[in-house]
Amino acid sequence: MAGLILCRSSVLGRIYIDIDSPNYRRTQIAVTEFQSLSPQASPTFGPSLTEKVSKLLNITGFFSPIPTQAFLEKPGGRIDFSNWSAIGAEYLIAGTYVAEGPRFLIEMRLYDVVKGEVIKANRYSGTPVDQTLIARQIARDVLEALSGEGGIFFTSLALVVKKGTGSEIGIVNFDGTDYVEITRTNSITLSPRFSPDGRYLAFMSYKNKNPHLFIYDVKTGSTRLLSSTPGLNLPGSWSPDGKMILATLSVDGNEEIYAIEVATGKRKRLTYNQDIDVSPVFSPDGKSIAFVSDRSGTPQIFIMNSDGTNVRRLTFYGNYNTSPAWSPRGDRILYEGRKEGIFQIFSISPGGGEPLQITNGPEHRSPAWSPDGRFIAATVVEGVKEKITIMNLNGNNQRVLLPGSQPNWSPVQRR
Amino acid sequence: MIFSMENNDPPRMAIMVVWSFILHLLVIAGGGVWKIAPSPRLTFGPVYEVKLVDRIPSSPMDYGGTSEGLWQPSRSTVLGVKREALNFPVQRLERETTKNEGVKKALEQIKQRATTTPLPAPSGGTEEGAINSYLRLIWERIKGEWTLPPGVFPSENWQALVHLRILKNGKLTEVKLAESSGNTYFDRSVLRAIQKADPLPPFPAGIHEDSIEVGIRFHSHEAEK
Amino acid sequence: MKKMGRLWVFFTILAFLIFGFGCATTTVEKQEGAAPETGAAVKAPATVEKKAEAVEAEKKAAEAAEAEKKAAEAAEAEKKAAEAAGEKKAPAKEVKVVTPQIRALESIHFDFDKYNIRPPDREILNRHAEWLKNNKDVKITIEGHCDERGTVEYNLALGERRANEAKKYLISLGVEADRIKTVSYGKERPIDPQHNEEAWAKNRRAEFVIESQP
Numbered sequence A: 001m002a003g004l005i006l007c008r009s010s011v012l013g014r015i016y017i018d019i020d021s022p023n024y025r026r027t028q029i030a031v032t033e034f035q036s037l038s039p040q041a042s043p044t045f046g047p048s049l050t051e052k053v054s055k056l057l058n059i060t061g062f063f064s065p066i067p068t069q070a071f072l073e074k075p076g077g078r079i080d081f082s083n084w085s086a087i088g089a090e091y092l093i094a095g096t097y098v099a100e101g102p103r104f105l106i107e108m109r110l111y112d113v114v115k116g117e118v119i120k121a122n123r124y125s126g127t128p129v130d131q132t133l134i135a136r137q138i139a140r141d142v143l144e145a146l147s148g149e150g151g152i153f154f155t156s157l158a159l160v161v162k163k164g165t166g167s168e169i170g171i172v173n174f175d176g177t178d179y180v181e182i183t184r185t186n187s188i189t190l191s192p193r194f195s196p197d198g199r200y201l202a203f204m205s206y207k208n209k210n211p212h213l214f215i216y217d218v219k220t221g222s223t224r225l226l227s228s229t230p231g232l233n234l235p236g237s238w239s240p241d242g243k244m245i246l247a248t249l250s251v252d253g254n255e256e257i258y259a260i261e262v263a264t265g266k267r268k269r270l271t272y273n274q275d276i277d278v279s280p281v282f283s284p285d286g287k288s289i290a291f292v293s294d295r296s297g298t299p300q301i302f303i304m305n306s307d308g309t310n311v312r313r314l315t316f317y318g319n320y321n322t323s324p325a326w327s328p329r330g331d332r333i334l335y336e337g338r339k340e341g342i343f344q345i346f347s348i349s350p351g352g353g354e355p356l357q358i359t360n361g362p363e364h365r366s367p368a369w370s371p372d373g374r375f376i377a378a379t380v381v382e383g384v385k386e387k388i389t390i391m392n393l394n395g396n397n398q399r400v401l402l403p404g405s406q407p408n409w410s411p412v413q414r415r
Numbered sequence B: 001m002i003f004s005m006e007n008n009d010p011p012r013m014a015i016m017v018v019w020s021f022i023l024h025l026l027v028i029a030g031g032g033v034w035k036i037a038p039s040p041r042l043t044f045g046p047v048y049e050v051k052l053v054d055r056i057p058s059s060p061m062d063y064g065g066t067s068e069g070l071w072q073p074s075r076s077t078v079l080g081v082k083r084e085a086l087n088f089p090v091q092r093l094e095r096e097t098t099k100n101e102g103v104k105k106a107l108e109q110i111k112q113r114a115t116t117t118p119l120p121a122p123s124g125g126t127e128e129g130a131i132n133s134y135l136r137l138i139w140e141r142i143k144g145e146w147t148l149p150p151g152v153f154p155s156e157n158w159q160a161l162v163h164l165r166i167l168k169n170g171k172l173t174e175v176k177l178a179e180s181s182g183n184t185y186f187d188r189s190v191l192r193a194i195q196k197a198d199p200l201p202p203f204p205a206g207i208h209e210d211s212i213e214v215g216i217r218f219h220s221h222e223a224e225k
Numbered sequence C: 001m002k003k004m005g006r007l008w009v010f011f012t013i014l015a016f017l018i019f020g021f022g023c024a025t026t027t028v029e030k031q032e033g034a035a036p037e038t039g040a041a042v043k044a045p046a047t048v049e050k051k052a053e054a055v056e057a058e059k060k061a062a063e064a065a066e067a068e069k070k071a072a073e074a075a076e077a078e079k080k081a082a083e084a085a086g087e088k089k090a091p092a093k094e095v096k097v098v099t100p101q102i103r104a105l106e107s108i109h110f111d112f113d114k115y116n117i118r119p120p121d122r123e124i125l126n127r128h129a130e131w132l133k134n135n136k137d138v139k140i141t142i143e144g145h146c147d148e149r150g151t152v153e154y155n156l157a158l159g160e161r162r163a164n165e166a167k168k169y170l171i172s173l174g175v176e177a178d179r180i181k182t183v184s185y186g187k188e189r190p191i192d193p194q195h196n197e198e199a200w201a202k203n204r205r206a207e208f209v210i211e212s213q214p
Helices: A045-059 A081-086 A128-147 B010-035 B047-055 B090-096 B100-116 B127-145 B184-197 C002-032 C047-062 C065-084 C119-134 C152-172 C197-203
Strands: A015-019 A027-031 A063-065 A091-100 A103-112 A117-126 A156-163 A166-173 A189-194 A200-208 A210-217 A223-227 A233-238 A244-249 A256-261 A267-269 A277-282 A288-293 A300-305 A321-326 A333-339 A342-348 A364-369 A375-382 A385-392 A399-403 A405-409 B157-167 B172-179 B211-221 C104-109 C140-145 C180-186 C205-210
Touching (some): A091 A128, A103 A128, A189 A233, A189 C152, A210 C180, A223 A244, A233 C152, A244 A277, A256 A277, A288 A321, A300 A321, A321 A364, A333 A364, A342 A375, A375 A405, A385 A405, B157 B184, C119 C152, C152 C205
Parallel strands (some): A233 A277, C140 C180
Antiparallel strands (some): A288 A300, A364 A375, A385 A399, B157 B211
């Protein structure tokens, strides 16, 4: 795996060296306590905010906040970067806050310890109640400065929660906080799917006795019926422009894939085949659709063009492969595959080939991608209970969040 | 003696076995001794580099000194390579550089051979040997400082090229991003690795130049697992 | 005074019904042979009872529909459990469940990830077809179910397949298509909540629910 190369263009020319992979490990970051600059400012605000920021950075799996006991200098004074590089910190977060009437004014600085300079300096303002929100903004700015994308802190998961003999749909922050149940159907309700702008949530519910497809408006809280054909009305993913939603309907005799125009309810049939076709998802460019079909004998993942042509089989390993989830980057498709009697999550290139196993141990199902394509949410079975878990895209750093199943990841919600 | 053995001569048979055993031990021990030379960790980077073999000036210094005769004019001076490892035409190698898979496979093959064949002793005292080992040191240092959180730049093949000059006292200067990876943050990570490795140890006595120009190519293709 | 009178009428009819039900049950048993029935409220297809049923139905309509359904489902569940346990004996005619316009016919079962009707289940369907042909005004809903393994969504489709296969079979035996509705519950309504082979085998089923007359 190591790669050293020696090549000379001439005895005195430039010599080339090849390094073929970094050490993959978390970035060591020192998050120092935000300091109060005014006596009126609540003294607990600083430590509390700091801890929230630290926790958020930690949950991404990208950072390893250095324990405060290891710090060699106290925050607030002049920064001596050698004190920080001595304890292995690559980055340093320092901040201050003042009270301004009922609000706090917070300043955050992100330092590159190696270079000894500020990478980012931002100001935030809010009331004590907004503390979590501010922490998320700070975490977002830090992650964005260091990796280009920081929106993960403003995403949510929709999930299915069992209630008695039925189930309802809830929404929770990506880190498992602030769970809110959004349906009250007193029936079986499942398969939540966020629209690309995060404004709507499609789902299927038996609240009218038969399984119908509904669209929930997250902003207003209202629900409208989109499809109630006889048989299944099961939502798949939305199109990237949000105008269509894929669905599994059995209106024409058996389970087929359709595209439904969200505004009008008009449907267009995409598969014409006697066998089960279900769980359709668009590719991020909207040109292809991955779905599940048992037309070759057992449930497998297939891909077709968005108009239904050129159907080809994608998965050939294992005899039960379902629940495709197409990465927002377009280069991988996750699915659940049966292995040794239970299900695990696998990843495969849309071009086909050998799948990679992402999870192992307890059963994992129902994979979903984060909008930045760096995290996976899934159902994990702990004992006999289904729970929602998130992990990095390699399957590392699994964190179980709360009971539930069928997670679906929202887009980044602008703040 | 051994070959004149008849089957029905037990005592001679025993002697034959003993000799065979001793000879085997010698060979194996000999291999072990040779192996003590530089770390088998060394493998070879992109085989496209081999094409530069032609430009190595044929001065006596390049070919002298090694008793095993491993430094052949038609072979590259890629460190530690036994000739079998380069036993394929240069043309094919050049074509393969355009495909990752080809490169990877070739790398694997070379790595395999390189780790199992004994490396030559450094051609005692030549500047080339001194530079080679200093370069290996650079490689180790910078690679050691290059870290990335797993999964932060998912599933893509990143490559950046940095040019720099190493002064005799080990300091790194003229550090420049010659080829961006296309990802600002990836670029930044490689520059930091170089910065953290600065300064390197001063040149060993065997190197006569005042400074060395180096180009470091950083790759990362993070496999899913 | 009038009120009392009405109350008496009600009770008389009720008694009549109960009494009638008892007789009807025997009749039905004879027709169906081994079909087990548990608990009360078995709808008697005998013509004599129809009028009384109509009255009963009207009264029922006035009550909370939800409570009915729940009680019926509980009765159903009881019934399934009894069936699954292989009980063929119909217990005493206790009238504890008041609703029971809804009664179910015996369920059939499936192999893992399959929706084809197995030979022993065909026998059951044959009987159902007979019964349905002899009771022309009865409508049923076939529910398709799966065991808990595998995807929610694929199992919804599989459950639908199972229900539809059963429907197709009944139609092929002469039952009118418009009398049969299907619905799939996927793996969402297991009848046995345990996590072992036995439970899974029980959960892979199609249930035949008789819909109440309007």
